[in-house]
Amino acid sequence: MKYETQKLAYPYFLAAMGLFVAQVLGGLLAGTVYIFPNLLAEAVPFNVIRMIHTNALIVWLLFGFFGAAYYLVPEETETEIHSPLIAKLQFWLFLFGAAAAVLGYLFGIHEGREFLEQPLWIKVAIVVVALMFLFNISMTLLKGRKTAVSLILVMGLWGLALFFLFAFYNPSNLALDKMFWWYVVHLWVEGVWELIMAAILAFLLIKMTGIDREIVEKWLYVIVSMTLFTGLLGMGHHYFWIGTPGYWQWIGSIFSTLEVLPFFAIVVFAFMVVRKGGRDHPNQAAMLWTLGCAVLAFFGAGVWGFMHTLAPINYLTHGTQVTAAHGHLAFFGAYVMVNLAIITYAMPHLRGMQPYNQVLNMWSFWIMSSGMVFMTLTLTAAGILQTHLQRVMGISFMEVADEIGFFFILRGLSGVVVVIGVLLFVYATLSTDKAQVRVGGMKPQAAE
Amino acid sequence: MSEGLTKSAARNIFFGGTIFFLVILVALTVHSYGYIEKNSTDVAGITPGVEQGKAVWERHSCINCHTILGEGAYYAPELGNVWARYGGFEDADTARDGIKDWIRSQPTEVEGRRQMPHFEINEQELDALVDFFKWVNTIKTQNWPPNVAG
Ligand code: HEM
Numbered sequence: 001m002k003y004e005t006q007k008l009a010y011p012y013f014l015a016a017m018g019l020f021v022a023q024v025l026g027g028l029l030a031g032t033v034y035i036f037p038n039l040l041a042e043a044v045p046f047n048v049i050r051m052i053h054t055n056a057l058i059v060w061l062l063f064g065f066f067g068a069a070y071y072l073v074p075e076e077t078e079t080e081i082h083s084p085l086i087a088k089l090q091f092w093l094f095l096f097g098a099a100a101a102v103l104g105y106l107f108g109i110h111e112g113r114e115f116l117e118q119p120l121w122i123k124v125a126i127v128v129v130a131l132m133f134l135f136n137i138s139m140t141l142l143k144g145r146k147t148a149v150s151l152i153l154v155m156g157l158w159g160l161a162l163f164f165l166f167a168f169y170n171p172s173n174l175a176l177d178k179m180f181w182w183y184v185v186h187l188w189v190e191g192v193w194e195l196i197m198a199a200i201l202a203f204l205l206i207k208m209t210g211i212d213r214e215i216v217e218k219w220l221y222v223i224v225s226m227t228l229f230t231g232l233l234g235m236g237h238h239y240f241w242i243g244t245p246g247y248w249q250w251i252g253s254i255f256s257t258l259e260v261l262p263f264f265a266i267v268v269f270a271f272m273v274v275r276k277g278g279r280d281h282p283n284q285a286a287m288l289w290t291l292g293c294a295v296l297a298f299f300g301a302g303v304w305g306f307m308h309t310l311a312p313i314n315y316l317t318h319g320t321q322v323t324a325a326h327g328h329l330a331f332f333g334a335y336v337m338v339n340l341a342i343i344t345y346a347m348p349h350l351r352g353m354q355p356y357n358q359v360l361n362m363w364s365f366w367i368m369s370s371g372m373v374f375m376t377l378t379l380t381a382a383g384i385l386q387t388h389l390q391r392v393m394g395i396s397f398m399e400v401a402d403e404i405g406f407f408f409i410l411r412g413l414s415g416v417v418v419v420i421g422v423l424l425f426v427y428a429t430l431s432t433d434k435a436q437v438r439v440g441g442m443k444p445q446a447a448e
Numbered sequence: 449m450s451e452g453l454t455k456s457a458a459r460n461i462f463f464g465g466t467i468f469f470l471v472i473l474v475a476l477t478v479h480s481y482g483y484i485e486k487n488s489t490d491v492a493g494i495t496p497g498v499e500q501g502k503a504v505w506e507r508h509s510c511i512n513c514h515t516i517l518g519e520g521a522y523y524a525p526e527l528g529n530v531w532a533r534y535g536g537f538e539d540a541d542t543a544r545d546g547i548k549d550w551i552r553s554q555p556t557e558v559e560g561r562r563q564m565p566h567f568e569i570n571e572q573e574l575d576a577l578v579d580f581f582k583w584v585n586t587i588k589t590q591n592w593p594p595n596v597a598g
Pocket residue numbers: 114189190237238256257259260297301302304305306307308309310314317318319320323326327328330331334335518519520
């Protein structure tokens with residue numbers, strides 16, 4: 001670690017991991033209610049569990065992005081962070097907002113649009129936090145070296161804040177409400193967040209393979225170009241059936257199919273770089289998460305996204321368990337894994353430790369990833385059956401739910417595996433491993 | 449694929465192209481806004497009742513169990529066409545009473561069956577909710593859902 005202010009990332013990563021645990025426990029509880037539906041039905045109903053699960057996910061991913069930015073921007077710009085004080089204030093304000101939101105949900109204090117359940121004052125606090133952060137990071141960038149990595153990262157973060165502003169617009173016409181709701185949700189995960197992900201992956205590849213920065217940065221521009229050129233109009237795949245014009249069926253189908261390209265390019269590029277640059281970086285676990293992220297983002301977003309993105313298919317699968325299958329693997333492969341990659345990479349530096357628990361961390365990779373992949377497969381099976389029974393045969397929702405119950409048991413079991421993987425990850429990242437020195441024969445690590 | 453491409457050319461393509469596609473998106477959004485107001489939704493039909501119904505719907509976060517027009521959670525039935533499912537287009541009064549009774553009588557507490565909680569919703573709010581469902585069911589959705597099961 002070359003810059004003192006990179007340490008600002010540390011509390012962000014800790015909070016991210018803490019909320020990650022809460023998120024998957026919430027998911028596991030929701031999955032359990034699917035199996036035992038009378039559980040907690042009045043005390044903490046499914047809708048409250050679910051909003052805790054999804055909100056904790058989004059908040060911890062944001063904590064991770066903030067942390068990643070505080071960690072890599074000084075190194076990229078070769079400048080200390082503009083104001084460490086703002087970074088610390090921002091951290092506590094965000095943590096307070098997140099805790100207040102979750103506590104409020106338990107007492108039934110929330111708004112009512114999916115993912116945007118935060119009460120108004122918390123939404124305002126989120127904007128304040130984002131502005132503090134953006135001011136701090138942008139000032140740093142202005143002072144320092146402007147690399148493509150830092151530029152695209154900061155652009156992504158600005159976009160994140162900008163599109164969140166649509167969360168404040170809630171027209172009484174449901175069709176309009178939905179049209180602009182996607183300006184937050186779709187333009188986040190299939191737009192600006194992809195910029196953030198690509199920038200973080202580029203940073204990791206530069207650091208870990210020693211490949212020429214020029215090559216990586218040129219590719220980075222190519223990849224984020226593909227992302228936005230396809231992803232902006234790809235929003236059409238949500239405008240098929242909500243009262244929007246019919247031409248979206250063509251635009252949405254075509255452009256969202258092309259959205260697969262950047263995910264494919266990331267896989268090709270990541271493996272090419274690693275082959276050329278060599279993979280002898282001592283932090284093998286970080287390398288594993290980096291490559292794993294490229295691969296599972298491609299499957300979750302690319303393959304599982306394409307599966308239901310053509311209008312005639314989406315006509316049948318829209319709003320079924322197929323969507324849940326895709327939502328899980330896409331979020332996991334892209335945004336969970338990129339966060340775990342940068343955390344795995346940065347933590348040893350931040351904690352000033354040479355030996356870290358690489359073997360355990362790599363185990364957590366395989367456990368968590370196989371759990372998520374299996375969960376996706378069970379939900380896909382459930383979703384295809386549901387589509388057939390409900391959308392083709394016209395059997396009622398609740399009868400269909402009974403028919404596919406078996407798959408929800410399997411989903412629950414894979415959820416247990418995921419939770420074990422997550423706990424192991426946190427343990428591996430925060431513990432000090434003595435065995436590591438024996439097993440892996442780790443060399444003391446250079447600054448990079 | 450990018451051998452001949454320089455980094456600064458790639459950057460210019462990125463910025464230029466992004467602005468280009470953003471402008472198209474905004475233009476189509478403006479057009480779709482007009483289409484929704486003029487063609488696909490009954491704007492005049494958004495009575496105070498419909499508006500209040502939407503607010504009740506949001507206050508209780510029904511969306512985190514149900515889908516509406518296919519978006520939301522996958523735990524409970526689609527409600528964008530619940531009006532049709534209750535036969536509202538044939539017999540509005542029976543459908544209205546049916547939906548209100550349904551909501552009032554929750555939870556079923558049937559063992560092993562997914563539960564919908566009891567909500568503190570007064571008579572007037574219940575009517576507003578039904579107004580909302582009825583209005584939503586008139587949105588022209590390119591004929592989605594495929595059948596009345598939702
Ligand atoms: C990392 C990127 C992505 C993430 C995190 C993601 C996540 C999600 C989530 C959470 C939903 C459900 C939203 C809701 O609650 O209604 C969704 C829906 C959808 N996604 Fe993605 N997605 C990604 C990329 C893609 C891509 C690249 C495609 C197409 C190739 C795609 C196609 C779709 C479609 C068609 C739906 C609508 C499903 C429905 O009709 O019910 N997604 N996505």
